[in-house]
Amino acid sequence: MSDVFLNGSLTIAGLGPGDTAMMTPEVNAAIAQASDVVGYNSYVARIPPREGLRLHASDNRVELDRARHALQLASDGGHVVVVSSGDPGVFAMASAVFEALESAPEYLDVEISVLPGITAMLAAAARAGAPLGHDFCAINLSDNLKPWELIERRLQLAIEGDFAVALYNPRSASRPQQFARALEILRAGCGPDRLITFARAVTTPDERIVTVPLSEAKADMADMRTVVIVGNSATRRVGRYVYTPRSAP
Amino acid sequence: MSDVFLNGSLTIAGLGPGDTAMMTPEVNAAIAQASDVVGYNSYVARIPPREGLRLHASDNRVELDRARHALQLASDGGHVVVVSSGDPGVFAMASAVFEALESAPEYLDVEISVLPGITAMLAAAARAGAPLGHDFCAINLSDNLKPWELIERRLQLAIEGDFAVALYNPRSASRPQQFARALEILRAGCGPDRLITFARAVTTPDERIVTVPLSEAKADMADMRTVVIVGNSATRRVGRYVYTPRSAP
Numbered sequence: 001m002s003d004v005f006l007n008g009s010l011t012i013a014g015l016g017p018g019d020t021a022m023m024t025p026e027v028n029a030a031i032a033q034a035s036d037v038v039g040y041n042s043y044v045a046r047i048p049p050r051e052g053l054r055l056h057a058s059d060n061r062v063e064l065d066r067a068r069h070a071l072q073l074a075s076d077g078g079h080v081v082v083v084s085s086g087d088p089g090v091f092a093m094a095s096a097v098f099e100a101l102e103s104a105p106e107y108l109d110v111e112i113s114v115l116p117g118i119t120a121m122l123a124a125a126a127r128a129g130a131p132l133g134h135d136f137c138a139i140n141l142s143d144n145l146k147p148w149e150l151i152e153r154r155l156q157l158a159i160e161g162d163f164a165v166a167l168y169n170p171r172s173a174s175r176p177q178q179f180a181r182a183l184e185i186l187r188a189g190c191g192p193d194r195l196i197t198f199a200r201a202v203t204t205p206d207e208r209i210v211t212v213p214l215s216e217a218k219a220d221m222a223d224m225r226t227v228v229i230v231g232n233s234a235t236r237r238v239g240r241y242v243y244t245p246r247s248a249p
Numbered sequence: 250m251s252d253v254f255l256n257g258s259l260t261i262a263g264l265g266p267g268d269t270a271m272m273t274p275e276v277n278a279a280i281a282q283a284s285d286v287v288g289y290n291s292y293v294a295r296i297p298p299r300e301g302l303r304l305h306a307s308d309n310r311v312e313l314d315r316a317r318h319a320l321q322l323a324s325d326g327g328h329v330v331v332v333s334s335g336d337p338g339v340f341a342m343a344s345a346v347f348e349a350l351e352s353a354p355e356y357l358d359v360e361i362s363v364l365p366g367i368t369a370m371l372a373a374a375a376r377a378g379a380p381l382g383h384d385f386c387a388i389n390l391s392d393n394l395k396p397w398e399l400i401e402r403r404l405q406l407a408i409e410g411d412f413a414v415a416l417y418n419p420r421s422a423s424r425p426q427q428f429a430r431a432l433e434i435l436r437a438g439c440g441p442d443r444l445i446t447f448a449r450a451v452t453t454p455d456e457r458i459v460t461v462p463l464s465e466a467k468a469d470m471a472d473m474r475t476v477v478i479v480g481n482s483a484t485r486r487v488g489r490y491v492y493t494p495r496s497a498p
Contacts, residue, residue, distance in 0.1 A: 021275035024367065029270070063495075089374045091495070095382030098492035108488045114375035118273065118365045125338045126363035133344030134395075135403055137386045137412065146383075146497030154384055154410045161406040163386065239357045243347035246312075246340070248395030 008074035010110050012094045014087040014117020015046055019203035022118045030081050030115060038070040039083035039093070047083065061144070063093060067100035071107040087119035091140045091168050120227040121166035124199030127209050129241030131197055131229045134248070136164040141171070141182060148178060155182060159189035164235065164244050167228040171219065180219040186230055187214045195242055197229040198222055211242045257323035259359050261343045263336040263366020264295055268452035271367045279330050279364060287319040288332035288342070296332065310393070312342060316349035320356040336368035340389045340417050369476040370415035373448030376458050378490030380446055380478045383497070385413040390420070390431060397427060404431060408438035413484065413493050416477040420468065429468040435479055436463045444491055446478040447471055460491045 011030045016022035031037065036054045037047050044057035056073075058066050067082070074080045084092035094114050101107055125132045137158040141151060158165045171179040186194070192215035200208045200223065210221065214230075222228055234249035235242065260279045265271035280286065285303045286296050293306035305322075307315050316331070323329040333341035343363050350356055374381045386407045390400060407414045420428040435443070441464035449457045449472070459470065463479075471477055483498035484491060 016273070019275075021278070022273045022365065024265070024271045024273060026268075026270035087371050087375075089371060089379045089381050091382075094375070094379035095492050095495045098379055098382075098487050098490055099494055101490075102485075102487040112490065114379065116271065116367045116371045116375040118367070119371065122336050122338060122365045122368065126336075126343070126365040130338045130343035130347055130363065132338050133340075133347075135386070135388045137384070137407075139384045145495050150497050154412065157406045157410040158386075161403045163403065236351075238347050238351040239361075241347055241350075241361065243344050245348055246344045246394050248399050 008077040010074040010080045010112045012082045012088045013115040016118040017123040017202045034081040035078045036080045043083045063096035067097040074110045087117045090119045123202045124227045128197045130243040133244040138166045140168045142169040162232045164232045165230040170222040170228045172224045195231040195235050200226040257326040259323040259329045259361045261331045261337045262364040265367040266372040266451045283330040284327045285322050285329045292332045312345035316346040323359045336366045339368045372451045373476045377446045379492040382493040387415045389417045391418040411481045413481045414479040419471040419477045421473045444480040444484050449475040
């Protein structure tokens with residue numbers, strides 16, 4: 001069979017939060033069969049090298065370039081796995097690949113599949129107890145791709161609806177003030193006693209999970225490796241756990 | 250060592266949506282080491298029987314009794330795994346166990362851990378493409394544990410915030426009219442062209458994934474094995490996929 005007839009494939013796979021015990025067998029199998037792994041440096045670093053596997057690591061904030069590169073490799077016949085931390089469909093590479101595909105229809109024949117992973121908020125919730133046990137929202141606090149005003153508005157609406165809320169990318173060195181502003185909004189809308197959980201580097205050796213009332217929450221309790229979970233009005237502690245009851249308050 | 254010194258444990262584990270290729274290694278390991286598996290009939294039926302493993306299957310809607318039973322078994326020294334479909338922290342058994350623990354503090358010494366799983370909305374989103382690629386909400390449409398008015402209100406607020414929305418338990422035989430009402434609210438708030446994905450029995454042999462504009466959505470396209478994903482105002486198709494861009498519209 002000549003190379004001309006080789007069909008490549010593109011798999012967008014979620015590695016989970018860090019611990020390989022949370023990687024699904026189908027993601028492991030996809031990586032075992034890959035010719036190429038494409039992703040952000042620190043995620044590609046999680047992939048054990050082996051003969052015949054090309055690793056393509058790139059910097060943050062070049063998601064569309066990375067996606068186009070992966071489409072090209074698959075179009076050339078490669079079995080390409082794009083790796084994301086957590087779940088690839090939650091603030092990660094799956095949407096970036098489809099955006100790239102939309103702007104480059106010559107790749108529409110590439111066979112694309114998405115393999116879910118354990119996303120950070122669910123790993124964090126499990127470690128803390130069950131703070132997302134009732135209706136909840138997931139909001140990306142980064143304003144790289146949307147105006148900050150929209151983030152504030154969504155946060156307000158989530159509070160108004162008494163949703164529990166998971167906040168991704170709460171704080172980075174380039175925008176330290178925004179998470180402080182988010183905490184102000186939360187305190188104004190939810191009061192000082194509402195429980196907030198900071199889950200940093202979940203399932204890694206650096207893991208740290210802290211739950212405090214909003215009155216004790218400080219902006220520097222979060223960084224880019226943290227996912228933040230704000231309870232709803234019924235969220236409470238039992239023993240060392242924090243949970244949100246299944247019933248509405 | 251006498252039985253008096255045996256310490257039991259309670260693990261609340263997510264089996265994922267159905268396919269064992271989406272079960273995490275840590276969940277498999279917990280089941281392999283269990284003395285007792287406790288859960289809803291159809292989830293316990295997924296666990297291969299083996300010598301020394303006691304299976305405790307129960308009906309739907311007895312979550313608190315099931316949780317208390319699991320706490321008692323663990324308190325008696327059992328290594329008990331409570332199984333949920335999907336993720337145990339998302340509209341599943343984790344909150345029920347903590348509710349039971351709150352009302353029975355004699356079990357506070359039981360060592361409890363929660364192991365996350367691939368929740369239905371993320372498996373469904375992966376199959377469809379990336380419809381949850383931007384801020385989103387997860388709402389349980391069942392009014393068993395909250396008033397229907399609150400569900401309508403949350404749906405309205407989610408639309409107002411232009412969140413993508415995942416709807417769990419959209420429709421059952423006992424409340425066929427409510428999902429029809431939810432579709433009315435969605436059509437009024439989002440217009441006829443908004444994309445909605447019905448994902449039934451994801452990753453099982455009965456899997457069926459259908460995406461239509463709201464104008465073509467009918468209530469009987471959903472049942473209790475369906476998770477429904479409503480896009481935000483930017484959600485669109487590319488090739489056979491449906492995705493929500495990372496940027497705000």
